[in-house]
Amino acid sequence: MSSNDSLSLLVCPATTAAAVAGVRAVPRPRARATFATLAAALSAARPGDTVRLVAGVLTPPEGGFIVRTSVQLLGAGTASTRLAAGVAGAPTLVAAAPRCGVLVRDLTVDAAPGAPAIRHESGSLTVASCRVRGGAGPLAFLHPPLLTLAARPPPGLPAALAASAGIFGGRLTVAGSAVVGAAGGAAVSVGAGGGRLADVRMLPLTRGALMWARVDSEDGAGGGGGVGREVGECACAEPVF
Numbered sequence: 001m002s003s004n005d006s007l008s009l010l011v012c013p014a015t016t017a018a019a020v021a022g023v024r025a026v027p028r029p030r031a032r033a034t035f036a037t038l039a040a041a042l043s044a045a046r047p048g049d050t051v052r053l054v055a056g057v058l059t060p061p062e063g064g065f066i067v068r069t070s071v072q073l074l075g076a077g078t079a080s081t082r083l084a085a086g087v088a089g090a091p092t093l094v095a096a097a098p099r100c101g102v103l104v105r106d107l108t109v110d111a112a113p114g115a116p117a118i119r120h121e122s123g124s125l126t127v128a129s130c131r132v133r134g135g136a137g138p139l140a141f142l143h144p145p146l147l148t149l150a151a152r153p154p155p156g157l158p159a160a161l162a163a164s165a166g167i168f169g170g171r172l173t174v175a176g177s178a179v180v181g182a183a184g185g186a187a188v189s190v191g192a193g194g195g196r197l198a199d200v201r202m203l204p205l206t207r208g209a210l211m212w213a214r215v216d217s218e219d220g221a222g223g224g225g226g227v228g229r230e231v232g233e234c235a236c237a238e239p240v241f
Contacts, residue, residue, distance in 0.1 A: 010034045010041075010052050038065055038083075045071045047100065053107060055080035064091045064119075070100035075107025078131040078178070085112035085135060091119040091147075098122040098170075104130060109145075111135040116147035116189075123150075126173040133208075134181040141185030148172040149191050150217040169217040171195075180208030188213060195219050 010032055035041040038058050041051050047070040055076045058065075064086055067073065075081030083092050092109050095102050101124040108131040111117035117132045118125075127146070134145040150170030172188075172195075179187040187209065188197065195215040203210040 010054070042067055042071070045069055047071075050074060053081045057082045057084050059084045060086040060090075060092050062087055062090060064094050066094045066096060067102050068097050070097060070102060070123075072103045072105070073107075074103075074105050075130075077106050078108045078129070081107040083107060083109045083117075085110045085117075088112050089114040091115045091117065093118045094121060095119070095123060095125040096121040100124070102126070103128065106130065108133065111143065111145055113137040113140070114143060116143055117145045118147070120146070120148040120150060120170060120172045122170045124171045124173075126175060127177050128173075128175040130177040132177060132179050134185065136182075140182035143182075144186040144189040145179050145181050146172070146174065146188040147191050148188070148195065148215050150195060150215075171214065171216040174211050174213045177211055178205060178208055179211045180205075187211060188215070190215055 033041075033044065035044070038051070038053065039061050042065060045051060049069075050072045051074065053073070053075045058081075060083065065083065086092055090112055092111060092115075093104070095104075095118070103126045104118070105126075105128045109117040110133045113135040114137070115135060117134065118127065125148075132145045134140055135143060148170070150172070174188065181187050187202075188211075190196065195217040196219050197213055197215055198219060199212065199214045201212040
């Protein structure tokens with residue numbers, strides 16, 4: 001799809017835009033469709049589309065908001081647009097777009113108990129100028145606000161077989177985002193993915209830290225936790241909140 005064919009999708013929750021009733025489409029180019037839910041907009045999105053969220057709180061469906069194609073997800077600011085926590089144990093936002101680039105900017109993402117706020121599974125995900133907050137509960141420190149699972153396929157494994165097994169590479173980039181986790185917990189975890197943290201910078205805030213970091217599945221050997229695989233607020237080998 002050419003840049004002229006991209007579609008701007010506007011998400012207006014019914015509570016903030018009573019006039020919205022389903023989809024309003026304008027012929028391309030520079031088309032715009034309006035949706036009452038983010039889930040509907042993501043389902044309709046095509047590669048290259050921009051999804052704009054007006055001010056308000058959006059509650060995810062069971063399983064979270066899932067991004068499966070290359071889109072820009074733009075909020076109205078961290079104080080205005082919030083993706084609320086869903087059911088316990090389910091991530092709020094999931095980036096599962098192999099070989100695609102996803103940008104999430106200018107919004108707040110809250111985690112449910114027992115889950116990350118954002119789970120990166122594959123493809124390139126950039127989280128910029130956002131506020132990402134971990135869940136509550138006595139075991140909240142076990143669940144970092146950001147989790148990346150992108151893994152490098154084993155050497156010699158054909159790409160088609162890796163894809164059929166659900167093994168996709170990817171990169172997570174955090175750019176100037178406030179990450180708030182539980183005391184004693186990490187801000188970002190690589191999980192069982194194949195990457196390592198790099199280019200980490202953190203500025204302490206009243207709660208959490210303003211963070212820049214990168215995790216590329218091609219950079220690490222994978223497997224388990226350890227130095228360079230989790231990062232939090234303090235300036236130590238495995239800093240924590």
